Amino acid sequence: MRYLNKGRSAVDKPITNRELIAEKLTTSLSDNLDNLEHLLANCSDAVIKRFKFSKSPVKDAAILYFDGLTDRNEIELNILKPLMLEMEMLAPEYLTLYKAEDIFSSVKNSILSMADVIEISTLQEVSYHIASGDTVILIDGFDLALVADTRSWQMRSVETPDNEVVVFGPKEGFNETLRINTALLRRRIKSTNFKIEAMILGRVTKTDVVLCYIDNIAPEGLVNEVRERLEQIDIDAVLDTSYIKELIADNPNTIFTQFEHTEKPDKACSHLLEGRICIIVDGSPMALIAPITFPQFLISSEDYYTHYIPASLFRLLRFGAMMIALFLPALYVAIITYHHEMIPTSLYLTIAATRQSVPFPPFIEALLLELTFEMLREAGLRLPKAVGPAVSIVGALIIGDAAVRAGLVSTPMVVVVAFTGIASFVTPAYNAGIIIRVSRFGFLIAGALLGFLGIVISLVLFLTRMVSLTSFGQPYLAPIAPLNMQQITDVIVRRPWEKSNKRPYMDGMKNQTRQANSPPDNKEN
Amino acid sequence: MKKLAIILIMFFIVFSTGCQAVDVNDTSLPIGIGLDLVDDDQFKVSVQLAKPRAAEEGAGNDDEADFVVVSETGETLSMASRNLMLTQTKVPLWTYTNVVVLGENLVSKDPAFYADMLARNPNIRNNAMLVVSKDISPEDLLEIDTPLEPFSALGITKILKIQETSLGIYVPVNIGDFIQKIATPGVDLLIPIVTVIKKGDKELLKIDGAAVFAENKMLGHFNEKECRGYRLLNAGVQTGGLISIPSPGDPGKFIAIELLRSKTKIRPHIDQKGNISMSIKVEGEGNFYEQQTEKELLTLKTFPHLEKLIAQEIEKDIALSIIRAQALNSDVFGWGQLVRSSYPKVWSEIEANWYDYFPDIKTNIEVDFSLRRSYLIDKTVQFR
Numbered sequence: 001m002r003y004l005n006k007g008r009s010a011v012d013k014p015i016t017n018r019e020l021i022a023e024k025l026t027t028s029l030s031d032n033l034d035n036l037e038h039l040l041a042n043c044s045d046a047v048i049k050r051f052k053f054s055k056s057p058v059k060d061a062a063i064l065y066f067d068g069l070t071d072r073n074e075i076e077l078n079i080l081k082p083l084m085l086e087m088e089m090l091a092p093e094y095l096t097l098y099k100a101e102d103i104f105s106s107v108k109n110s111i112l113s114m115a116d117v118i119e120i121s122t123l124q125e126v127s128y129h130i131a132s133g134d135t136v137i138l139i140d141g142f143d144l145a146l147v148a149d150t151r152s153w154q155m156r157s158v159e160t161p162d163n164e165v166v167v168f169g170p171k172e173g174f175n176e177t178l179r180i181n182t183a184l185l186r187r188r189i190k191s192t193n194f195k196i197e198a199m200i201l202g203r204v205t206k207t208d209v210v211l212c213y214i215d216n217i218a219p220e221g222l223v224n225e226v227r228e229r230l231e232q233i234d235i236d237a238v239l240d241t242s243y244i245k246e247l248i249a250d251n252p253n254t255i256f257t258q259f260e261h262t263e264k265p266d267k268a269c270s271h272l273l274e275g276r277i278c279i280i281v282d283g284s285p286m287a288l289i290a291p292i293t294f295p296q297f298l299i300s301s302e303d304y305y306t307h308y309i310p311a312s313l314f315r316l317l318r319f320g321a322m323m324i325a326l327f328l329p330a331l332y333v334a335i336i337t338y339h340h341e342m343i344p345t346s347l348y349l350t351i352a353a354t355r356q357s358v359p360f361p362p363f364i365e366a367l368l369l370e371l372t373f374e375m376l377r378e379a380g381l382r383l384p385k386a387v388g389p390a391v392s393i394v395g396a397l398i399i400g401d402a403a404v405r406a407g408l409v410s411t412p413m414v415v416v417v418a419f420t421g422i423a424s425f426v427t428p429a430y431n432a433g434i435i436i437r438v439s440r441f442g443f444l445i446a447g448a449l450l451g452f453l454g455i456v457i458s459l460v461l462f463l464t465r466m467v468s469l470t471s472f473g474q475p476y477l478a479p480i481a482p483l484n485m486q487q488i489t490d491v492i493v494r495r496p497w498e499k500s501n502k503r504p505y506m507d508g509m510k511n512q513t514r515q516a517n518s519p520p521d522n523k524e525n
Numbered sequence: 526m527k528k529l530a531i532i533l534i535m536f537f538i539v540f541s542t543g544c545q546a547v548d549v550n551d552t553s554l555p556i557g558i559g560l561d562l563v564d565d566d567q568f569k570v571s572v573q574l575a576k577p578r579a580a581e582e583g584a585g586n587d588d589e590a591d592f593v594v595v596s597e598t599g600e601t602l603s604m605a606s607r608n609l610m611l612t613q614t615k616v617p618l619w620t621y622t623n624v625v626v627l628g629e630n631l632v633s634k635d636p637a638f639y640a641d642m643l644a645r646n647p648n649i650r651n652n653a654m655l656v657v658s659k660d661i662s663p664e665d666l667l668e669i670d671t672p673l674e675p676f677s678a679l680g681i682t683k684i685l686k687i688q689e690t691s692l693g694i695y696v697p698v699n700i701g702d703f704i705q706k707i708a709t710p711g712v713d714l715l716i717p718i719v720t721v722i723k724k725g726d727k728e729l730l731k732i733d734g735a736a737v738f739a740e741n742k743m744l745g746h747f748n749e750k751e752c753r754g755y756r757l758l759n760a761g762v763q764t765g766g767l768i769s770i771p772s773p774g775d776p777g778k779f780i781a782i783e784l785l786r787s788k789t790k791i792r793p794h795i796d797q798k799g800n801i802s803m804s805i806k807v808e809g810e811g812n813f814y815e816q817q818t819e820k821e822l823l824t825l826k827t828f829p830h831l832e833k834l835i836a837q838e839i840e841k842d843i844a845l846s847i848i849r850a851q852a853l854n855s856d857v858f859g860w861g862q863l864v865r866s867s868y869p870k871v872w873s874e875i876e877a878n879w880y881d882y883f884p885d886i887k888t889n890i891e892v893d894f895s896l897r898r899s900y901l902i903d904k905t906v907q908f909r
Binding site for chain 2: 336337338340341345348349350351352353355356358361362451
């Protein structure tokens with residue numbers, strides 16, 4: 001009963017945060033600060049400092065910021081010091097000047113020695129800006145607030161990315177701060193045509209997201225499409241680029257990823273220069289690149305930093321390695337279960353001798369070893385660095401040696417799985433590696449069920465699926481299917497720069513000319 | 526519903542194929558098989574089965590053979606080979622057969638006893654070599670070890686291949702050639718013979734001559750020289766081989782000439798009277814390989830003479846094999862086929878009694894031999 005009464009008595013319910021945040025600022029500083037204090041209740045890192053400035057008449061004012069996100073030194077030097085001290089020392093002619101205007105705009109235009117000052121008018125904006133690291137200045141008597149950019153926080157420096165290691169070429173990598181990342185791109189493309197469109201995604205997180213493209217290269221339709229899809233996103237949080245990836249993909253329900261991730265600004269730039277777009281999310285060092293086609297996963301940015309002959313050979317090697325990573329276990333199992341006549345006599349005898357004591361059929365043997373390998377790999381990824389070597393020792397000793405000695409698996413199978421493992425690491429793009437790792441099991445099962453027939457059937461399904469996919473309207477297997485002779489030379493081998501007069505073609509591309517000495521019919525600008 | 530039906534149809538199509546899973550552990554490899562006729566009505570199939578042996582234990586114990594030979598008889602060859610399953614625990618993978626040894630008894634009888642099986646059986650590959658065993662049954666022949674080669678059946682095929690380039694005597698015959706020749710009129714078969722020789726207490730396999738077939742039955746043999754002549758008479762380019770000629774002016778001493786390549790063209794001619802003759806043109810090239818005298822044999826003067834001597838020797842080998850073939854009345858050279866392609870009308874008339882014409886065919890042999898190199902020295906080693 002008591003509780004019921006208590007519930008009834010609460011007639012004038014306190015205004016909720018959700019309602020409050022939609023309010024506009026009022027002219028009364030104390031009202032505004034009350035509201036803000038209410039919003040910022042229990043936010044121990046929020047700082048609200050009241051102060052007075054301008055002796056005639058004395059004005060009440062306050063600054064708000066989140067400690068840790070701002071450069072306190074800058075607040076003191078460029079906001080508080082001009083307002084509280086220097087304003088009084090101004091020459092009389094200036095004093096009259098600022099008194100002529102209203103005090104608000106003179107503070108904004110003449111007093112604050114900050115590079116970036118804007119006006120805002122709602123509590124929503126106030127809360128967004130202080131959470132982003134800006135400092136908000138409220139002055140009594142105005143229903144507007146000033147925002148000074150004082151963002152500064154502890155961040156990782158620009159480091160070499162761990163996941164995309166190159167021997168030649170730039171070693172800088174993106175970090176978690178959006179501004180640094182866009183700066184890294186801008187530093188490489190010094191053109192005003194390089195556009196960085198900003199938007200805010202995530203209802204709770206209010207994450208800054210930028211869409212980068214080169215205006216006179218990227219197809220307009222593509223940029224509009226990406227922008228539209230980004231704007232349609234309505235999610236509470238965007239903590240990494242991968243959130244966006246799934247939300248804007250043409251076909252999200254497939255393992256064939258239609259985007260490329262990169263941590264390397266030089267790689268992002270090379271994609272931008274080929275007319276693709278790049279999405280960067282604040283808080284993630286991964287830039288998302290679209291549209292991407294499957295053959296591009298075999299291209300490493302290093303190919304373009306090496307002489308084209310070795311680069312072409314490496315590319316062929318990578319292609320071969322991908323084939324091995326996809327098919328070798330399946331082929332091995334299919335051959336030794338169904339197609340014995342494919343093996344040379346002496347090899348057959350070796351295999352037969354090693355398999356004599358193995359109790360499992362080849363398929364089970366392959367599956368066990370492949371799964372063990374994947375587990376070791378997964379374990380190795382997440383392990384603390386101190387434990388890592390222990391796992392590799394266990395993996396190498398127990399799987400490699402003890403299992404063979406105990407007669408649980410045959411040596412050729414260990415060789416096949418190890419070889420496949422090495423081959424799967426050759427693919428430069430990690431997310432393409434996932435496609436290969438997953439598909440391999442499909443092929444393995446098909447090969448064990450039906451031999452070569454099964455492998456061929458599953459290959460047909462695999463290719464059919466890939467051909468049916470698009471990445472922002474680009475066919476997923478382009479330029480192999482549909483075949484484009486002009487482009488395919490730069491996919492299978494690396495074309496010398498001298499011969500790459502044109503950029504890879506994309507529907508609606510504005511300017512395909514890459515070098516001035518290209519055929520005259522393509523000279524546009 | 527339609528989708529389900531399509532999926533079901535695909536499913537059944539896929540699972541109705543003939544793929545049959547056999548674990549490696551349940552298979553054995555027949556490296557060589559021997560076919561023979563025993564007691565005039567029983568067919569015997571002997572199989573040399575390889576013993577799988579891991580690399581670690583492999584090389585160590587030489588005493589134990591790397592293979593076992595098992596035999597079984599039956600009314601037909603296929604029956605005999607299936608009868609093996611009564612004693613064997615593993616499925617033989619017949620595709621691994623490298624050599625098929627035909628017993629003397631079998632090849633002297635009706636070719637239909639074994640030719641149909643070799644042609645029809647899908648498991649035995651067409652590139653398996655064919656040899657005839659002489660003075661020994663195929664079963665015993667397969668039991669004999671070859672030195673340095675774990676499986677003697679594989680050894681036979683290797684011997685056949687290697688002698689062709691380094692010695693140039695025998696022409697290997699595989700099942701494909703056999704079937705083609707046995708089914709073509711105007712060509713007879715010549716299959717290398719494998720026999721056993723004794724070296725001390727060791728028995729060795731040796732290729733010794735070739736079995737000449739007439740009317741598709743084994744009729745006689747070619748010896749080494751005749752086989753060499755046969756090889757040179759084979760149309761097209763032959764590479765490799767070694768021949769020795771008597772050293773000019775030094776009776777009892779010899780010169781070895783390495784044959785690089787030879788090219789043979791055979792043209793049949795039929796004159797108005799209906800006499801058939803063959804013009805045989807051989808162009809050879811070779812290297813001077815060894816001499817047994819101190820004489821300078823390679824001078825500008827002696828050179829043409831030497832070339833002529835070699836040409837004569839080649840001509841002699843060719844003539845010998847022709848004489849032998851005509852004596853046995855076996856058209857191993859396939860001259861009937863040559864007549865058929867050059868004179869199709871005449872051939873249709875004489876095809877039925879081709880073997881009445883064959884022994885009387887005149888030949889006109891022209892050999893042109895050129896010496897090319899003399900390897901490390903061009904002068905003779907002088908002993909002082």
